[in-house]
Amino acid sequence: MTVGHAIWPDQLTDDERACLRPGLPEQLDRSPRVLIVGGGMLGLATAAACVRAGPGSVVVIERDWLGAGASGGAAGLLMPEAHDGVDPPALVDLARLSLEAWRELDQSWPGGVGLMEVQWSGHRQARVNPLRAIARVAAHLPCVIGGVEARAVAIEGGRVGSVQTTIGEMRPDNVVFATGTPPRIDGLEVSVPASEVKGHMLVTEPTALQPPAAMVLLARSIEGGRLMIGGTLDVGDEERVVRPQVIATMLAELEAAWPAAHGLSVAYQWACFRPAHPDLLPVIDRVPSLSNAWMTYGHYKTGILMAPATGRALAEWIRSGDQPPEVRAFAVDRLLASKGAEQRGLDSH
Ligand SMILES: Cc1cc2nc3c(=O)[nH]c(=O)nc-3n(C[C@H](O)[C@H](O)[C@H](O)COP(=O)(O)OP(=O)(O)OC[C@H]3O[C@@H](n4cnc5c(N)ncnc54)[C@H](O)[C@@H]3O)c2cc1C
CATH class of the missing domain: 3.30.9.10 (D-Amino Acid Oxidase, subunit A, domain 2)
Structure with missing residues (x-):
């Protein structure tokens, strides 16, 4: 949630602004290959990667408007090198992959996503207007719906069988919870310190x-x-x-x-x-004991930067069934085991 008046919406065209408030499509596939819950940068980037990863429909639902969470108020800096020597190597490695993925997305997505170059300390870094990036990605996804909340899941035989939403039941093959903070959804047991x-x-x-x-x-x-x-x-x-x-x-x-x-x-x-989370690292993982549900949240200071590489890793995991090595460090069990751990220092930027 953003309070006050961010500059980002004022920089958008009318068409881009309209993309942030998508309505219900005339025909909704209630059994998509992938359902993504959450229309922030992580949800949209994951949807883009899933669309590219294979056939079958991909549906995004957002309870508010796209970018209404942390994404709409972020600075939009994509600067992995600023984290080198400051954050754990696994985060810096994924951040570097993600800046490459941003460049690839900007070149290949219809109309681009609005990437702008930034020079910092001899490195080519970048930035985006996060709402423009979300709007541009959403504009070319097959199904993004605003104003729809996921309220509950029904577990059937070790998998999410159905998701109860404010527009009724959906029965996706796979579901990704990209809810910013851990999802608060009945039937989903994800209790981590946040x-x-x-x-x-x-x-x-x-x-x-x-x-x-x-x-x-x-x-x-x-x-x-x-x-x-x-x-x-x-x-x-x-x-x-x-x-x-x-x-x-x-x-x-x-x-x-x-x-x-x-x-x-x-x-x-x-x-x-x-x-x-207490260790200031994101969660990028399969939901424990559910074979067809994934989650990514807790991206702290770098969610805009990390979105395309995270989305690509999740799309690949869903497609292949194998955990991509670049996201191993972000498994949720580290938080379940270290609930009482001291917080790492909250450093600057
Ligand atoms: C001041 C500030 C500056 C920042 N600057 C940068 C920066 O320069 N670079 C950078 O990389 N990061 C930056 N960040 C961090 C970045 O904003 C976050 O890490 C990132 O936006 C997280 O994205 P997200 O998609 O995970 O979450 P969100 O943007 O919060 O999206 C989650 C969405 O899920 C929706 N949702 C939740 N539950 C449900 C449900 N049950 N059903 C349907 N929808 C649901 C929410 O409404 C929300 O829209 C900054 C943050 C702040 C506060």
Whole structure:
């Protein structure tokens, strides 16, 4: 969920905006090969990968509008190299694969997904408007439905037999829960420690100032001559509000690091919530003891970056039945075993 006013919807065309609120199709396949629950970046990227992985229908359901969760408020940075030496190698490896997958998606998806190049510390990195990427992917998927919630599952012989939704029962061959945080769905036993870490973002009025490239994690130029600043890590602040004092502190910290930034005017300010687990790593796994159900959530600071590689791994796992090696580090059992584990430090960016 995003509170305040993010810049991303204002950058979209009317057609792209319309893609974020897809209605019910005239004909709905209630027994698709893959049902994806959750219309954030992970759900859409997984749907795109499943469509490409093989025949059979793929349906996405989202209880709100596409991008209504954390995805719609993210900074949209795709910078695996910024995580090198900071995060575990398995995360950095998947992030690097995912930046490649983003480039491939941008070139091969009809109309592209709006990837923009970013230079950082001698590396070619990238960024996206996350809502544009979601809208562009959704525009060319066969079936994406907004305003539909998955409420319950019925387990039949070690598999999800049916999913009860607000538009009735569906009987998918396979189901992926890409729900941001662990799914809260009756009949699905997924009890892992999870939280959300709030972050504020701001975008300035147009300015002639260009921040030094080395400062991209703090402030970066975006379209229209504006600067985008953030996000903060507001650990412990769970309130769904934008705090003016946090915005003021962000500007003061920018000015302290870069005195030229004095006097910038704020045009957009918003806050959103990073889904997190105690070790700050995502879950990308099959649902324990269910042969046809997968889940991915808890992507914390890197869900936009990780989406295409995660989606590709899940699509391949569903197709082949074998766990792809690049997602082994993100199995859910590490959380079931370490519920009392201390949190890894909540570091910056
Ligand atoms: C300030 C800030 C800056 C960030 N910057 C970056 C960045 O620069 N780069 C980056 O890679 N990441 C960034 N992130 C992290 C990123 O936003 C998240 O990791 C990512 O958006 C998670 O995507 P998701 O699809 O898993 O979850 P979400 O976007 O939350 O999507 C999950 C969706 O599932 C839906 N849903 C849940 N339950 C159901 C149900 N039962 N039925 C139907 N639908 C359901 C929800 O409504 C939601 O829309 C940032 C986050 C914050 C807060």
